[in-house]
Amino acid sequence: MKAVRAALELFATTGFKGTSIAKVAERTGLSQSGLLHHFPSKAELLSAVLEERDAEDGAFLTGKDGEAPLGWDAFDAIEALVARNSTRPHLVGLYVRLSAEAMEPSHPAHNWLKDRYTGMTAWLTDAVRIGKVRDEIQSDAPASVLVHNTIAVVDGLQQQWLLYPERVSMVKEFGAYTADLRSRWGPRREGDRHDGRVGR
Amino acid sequence: MKAVRAALELFATTGFKGTSIAKVAERTGLSQSGLLHHFPSKAELLSAVLEERDAEDGAFLTGKDGEAPLGWDAFDAIEALVARNSTRPHLVGLYVRLSAEAMEPSHPAHNWLKDRYTGMTAWLTDAVRIGKVRDEIQSDAPASVLVHNTIAVVDGLQQQWLLYPERVSMVKEFGAYTADLRSRWGPRREGDRHDGRVGR
Numbered sequence: 239m240k241a242v243r244a245a246l247e248l249f250a251t252t253g254f255k256g257t258s259i260a261k262v263a264e265r266t267g268l269s270q271s272g273l274l275h276h277f278p279s280k281a282e283l284l285s286a287v288l289e290e291r292d293a294e295d296g297a298f299l300t301g302k303d304g305e306a307p308l309g310w311d312a313f314d315a316i317e318a319l320v321a322r323n324s325t326r327p328h329l330v331g332l333y334v335r336l337s338a339e340a341m342e343p344s345h346p347a348h349n350w351l352k353d354r355y356t357g358m359t360a361w362l363t364d365a366v367r368i369g370k371v372r373d374e375i376q377s378d379a380p381a382s383v384l385v386h387n388t389i390a391v392v393d394g395l396q397q398q399w400l401l402y403p404e405r406v407s408m409v410k411e412f413g414a415y416t417a418d419l420r421s422r423w424g425p426r427r428e429g430d431r432h433d434g435r436v437g438r
Numbered sequence: 439m440k441a442v443r444a445a446l447e448l449f450a451t452t453g454f455k456g457t458s459i460a461k462v463a464e465r466t467g468l469s470q471s472g473l474l475h476h477f478p479s480k481a482e483l484l485s486a487v488l489e490e491r492d493a494e495d496g497a498f499l500t501g502k503d504g505e506a507p508l509g510w511d512a513f514d515a516i517e518a519l520v521a522r523n524s525t526r527p528h529l530v531g532l533y534v535r536l537s538a539e540a541m542e543p544s545h546p547a548h549n550w551l552k553d554r555y556t557g558m559t560a561w562l563t564d565a566v567r568i569g570k571v572r573d574e575i576q577s578d579a580p581a582s583v584l585v586h587n588t589i590a591v592v593d594g595l596q597q598q599w600l601l602y603p604e605r606v607s608m609v610k611e612f613g614a615y616t617a618d619l620r621s622r623w624g625p626r627r628e629g630d631r632h633d634g635r636v637g638r
Contacts (some may be wrong), residue, residue: 251542256455331541338538341531341600342451355601383614386598386606387591393598394590400541401555406586414583422618
């Protein structure tokens with residue numbers, strides 16, 4: 239829907255708080271009362287924007303069988319999402335702006351933000367657990383460290399890339415990060431080189 | 439100064455845009471005109487807040503000789519700063535909020551934000567270069583990847599920690615990240631264990 243797209247673009251650049259309903263209406267080509275007929279408040283417009291974004295990402299991350307990938311496949315799936323995000327600066331901008339604003343417990347997207355972290359954390363924790371069962375990941379790999387740092391790298395790179403798109407390549411940096419993870423925590427094999435390059 | 443401290447706390451929780459001069463004056467116990475006498479605009483108050491924050495961090499990061507640490511010492515210094523930040527949630531909140539708001543080129547802190555990334559990047563790039571000269575870091579270590587990912591982990595962990603202080607330990611996660619970096623890119627030695635734990 240056109241209003242959701244307009245709201246997304248405005249929230250992404252000037253933030254949720256810095257965007258007025260009037261501005262969204264103007265960009266949509268609707269009167270303010272016409273827009274409010276569909277979305278009674280700015281918070282409902284925000285919900286629609288986040289739902290659209292999450293539905294897209296969710297569909298992208300799950301396989302054809304509708305299951306989320308596990309083991310190292312989960313990290314590959316995030317890498318693919320990072321590559322996709324590299325073509326969608328407006329969505330990355332939306333996420334960076336909103337996730338910082340929504341730190342405040344009274345923000346209408348606060349629960350969305352907490353749910354997003356809880357969901358990512360649960361999925362990746364499961365991915366590491368199953369990776370161990372499958373002998374893809376060493377049994378002593380510290381799951382919570384891998385999970386938190388992986389999410390941190392994704393979030394942190396977005397910020398740098400938005401500021402310096404010509405200097406920071408999210409795909410290259412994240413790819414190197416996961417290659418190092420595999421090298422460090424992939425399966426041990428006889429005859430591995432002494433510098434720790436394993437599992438590639 | 440009391441007004442700077444009040445502004446810092448308000449910017450950290452409700453953001454720069456969401457904080458009014460009136461609110462800062464109220465918390466400082468000054469009249470609005472009294473506050474404006476010292477700080478003619480909210481942007482000047484923001485500059486004072488950021489200067490105070492950066493001066494503190496800068497003093498903390500440089501050694502007694504006034505020089506910034508290089509080689510792996512630079513990563514140790516960041517680890518110490520992360521530990522210190524773990525006791526200062528209001529400053530971390532300020533940084534997370536402002537750095538997202540200031541993505542917008544018209545924001546009064548936009549240049550501060552760009553300078554902060556440029557400065558961190560230049561320092562860490564130099565740290566890796568000198569680490570190679572000193573044979574602390576392997577000569578083929580990809581400097582820009584190490585630099586961007588290290589900054590990303592620091593930034594990303596702050597966000598998770600603010601949301602889930604009981605679940606995320608910035609010190610533990612960042613410590614594990616740098617330990618893996620050293621393991622992967624520390625000096626090669628004869629007789630290293632095959633899992634790549636070197637340079638610890």
